[in-house]
Amino acid sequence: MADSDRTEYQIPFYYRCEPPLPDDLETETSIVQDKTVKECLPLLNEVDDASRSPFDFNEFGLPNLEKEKHIGFLHDNLGEFPAPFVGLDASRPWMVYWALLGLYLLGEDISVFRSRVVKTFYSMQHPDGGIGGGFGQYAHLAGTYAALLSLALVGGEEAYGLVDRQKMWHWLGRLKQADGGFKVSEGAEEDTRGALCALLAISLLNLPLSLPRDSPARAAGLETFRDGLGEYLSRCQTYEGGIAASPGGEAHGSYAFCALACLCLYGPPDRTINKFLDVDALLWWLSSRQYAPEGGLAGRTNKLVDGCYSHWLGSCWPLIQAAVSGPRDSAGSRSLGVGENLYSSEGLARYILCCCQAEEGGLRDKPSKHPDSYHTCYTLCGLSTVEHSHSYALADNDDDPFSSAFSWEVSHTPIHSEQNDSKVFDTGAGVKKIHPIYTIPHDAALAIRQWFLMRPLDV
Numbered sequence: 001m002a003d004s005d006r007t008e009y010q011i012p013f014y015y016r017c018e019p020p021l022p023d024d025l026e027t028e029t030s031i032v033q034d035k036t037v038k039e040c041l042p043l044l045n046e047v048d049d050a051s052r053s054p055f056d057f058n059e060f061g062l063p064n065l066e067k068e069k070h071i072g073f074l075h076d077n078l079g080e081f082p083a084p085f086v087g088l089d090a091s092r093p094w095m096v097y098w099a100l101l102g103l104y105l106l107g108e109d110i111s112v113f114r115s116r117v118v119k120t121f122y123s124m125q126h127p128d129g130g131i132g133g134g135f136g137q138y139a140h141l142a143g144t145y146a147a148l149l150s151l152a153l154v155g156g157e158e159a160y161g162l163v164d165r166q167k168m169w170h171w172l173g174r175l176k177q178a179d180g181g182f183k184v185s186e187g188a189e190e191d192t193r194g195a196l197c198a199l200l201a202i203s204l205l206n207l208p209l210s211l212p213r214d215s216p217a218r219a220a221g222l223e224t225f226r227d228g229l230g231e232y233l234s235r236c237q238t239y240e241g242g243i244a245a246s247p248g249g250e251a252h253g254s255y256a257f258c259a260l261a262c263l264c265l266y267g268p269p270d271r272t273i274n275k276f277l278d279v280d281a282l283l284w285w286l287s288s289r290q291y292a293p294e295g296g297l298a299g300r301t302n303k304l305v306d307g308c309y310s311h312w313l314g315s316c317w318p319l320i321q322a323a324v325s326g327p328r329d330s331a332g333s334r335s336l337g338v339g340e341n342l343y344s345s346e347g348l349a350r351y352i353l354c355c356c357q358a359e360e361g362g363l364r365d366k367p368s369k370h371p372d373s374y375h376t377c378y379t380l381c382g383l384s385t386v387e388h389s390h391s392y393a394l395a396d397n398d399d400d401p402f403s404s405a406f407s408w409e410v411s412h413t414p415i416h417s418e419q420n421d422s423k424v425f426d427t428g429a430g431v432k433k434i435h436p437i438y439t440i441p442h443d444a445a446l447a448i449r450q451w452f453l454m455r456p457l458d459v
């Protein structure tokens with residue numbers, strides 16, 4: 001193909017070259033940062049590689065999402081693992097969730113996994129409530145989160161009916177703390193993960209919001225699972241503006257998502273996020289997590305971009321944008337206009353598509369790392385966030401505490417190309433939409449909730 005036939009790709013210069021303001025001070029941190037930029041730049045500029053066909057890229061210079069390869073990679077991840085992977089045993093609910101969600105995002109029918117999933121989780125429930133990593137393991141809120149989302153993903157009575165909600169409710173009652181937060185397991189640490197996982201379980205399983213009589217938090221005067229929770233999350237916001245695992249800790253992207261998603265379950269985001277968090281400080285911190293030229297997101301100050309933060313941080317954006325804009329259709333709401341975006345979704349898509357796709361299939365943290373199902377799932381979530389914009393509504397009748405959580409819809413707000421304002425940016429990847437709080441399809445979250453709404457727990 002002659003050079004004159006080559007397309008003029010729409011790529012902003014700041015995603016193509018070294019950062020314009022280098023810092024001369026060399027530290028351990030600056031060395032690994034420079035190394036990361038060096039491994040990303042050739043991939044960000046691969047469109048210039050004469051050995052590559054122009055058909056491998058879209059008009060924004062983005063390579064295709066290699067769906068078939070990634071589907072094959074995720075299928076392999078649902079198979080057996082060799083002995084050295086024994087350390088991942090307690091993460092089995094997560095391995096199931098990451099592979100299933102990844103396959104869903106890539107357009108696969110995952111209902112075919114229903115009976116395998118039910119069989120897998122059947123033995124993971126603890127006799128005293130909650131779900132662990134496998135038979136005989138202690139129940140943990142993180143495993144419970146992944147298990148409930150996996151059961152919701154495959155759906156059906158057999159999957160929903162497997163959960164012992166009565167015991168789950170009492171177990172959650174024992175995890176609720178006097179300061180409003182939740183421990184992740186009995187005798188374990190209390191953190192923002194616990195807060196999200198607990199409200200997620202309560203809302204999906206339609207558990208009573210009132211604390212069981214045997215909950216130790218009752219002795220401290222708390223009456224419901226929500227009591228003190230907003231104030232607890234408030235204390236997790238740090239001097240940097242980001243959110244830590246627990247009060248006094250370091251702000252980190254994973255915990256920012258946990259806190260924001262938890263607040264969006266607690267109530268409508270414009271009320272809860274604005275009430276319990278310093279939104280200006282949070283916006284400043286969140287914006288500082290995106291780097292150029294990489295375009296990807298780093299979990300905390302002075303650390304490196306990593307594909308998994310395409311979800312943990314990337315999925316904070318729809319939630320905080322909703323808190324800033326307010327509910328859809330509300331007169332006078334400061335809705336973000338066409339093309340207005342509080343972060344560079346284009347930069348994020350560049351990082352995921354150019355730097356995270358492994359040749360052999362699967363997506364990864366960064367080019368020098370191997371792919372795995374965790375990074376594959378969460379980079380695909382990042383693409384989904386880039387490709388869809390989300391909004392929520394307020395219910396007329398506010399009896400249901402989770403009404404706003406179940407009102408989210410995809411609204412079509414195109415984003416402009418950063419290089420050429422007259423063009424609508426497009427990743428070309430066509431990843432499925434998912435619920436911005438539950439991180440599973442909207443109808444999967446709704447179906448499990450509705451099944452349990454029809455079966456109120458008798459307490």
Ligand code: FPP
Nearest residue numbers: 142145193196252254258299300303304306
């Ligand atoms: C740092 O790892 C990572 C953490 C401190 C947090 C991990 C937490 C999650 C992924 C969230 C879990 C969420 C739920 C809902 C259970 P690192 O030091 O290796 O990475 P870094 O250099 O990027 O900070």
Ligand code: K
Nearest residue numbers: 385386388389
């Ligand atoms: K978006």
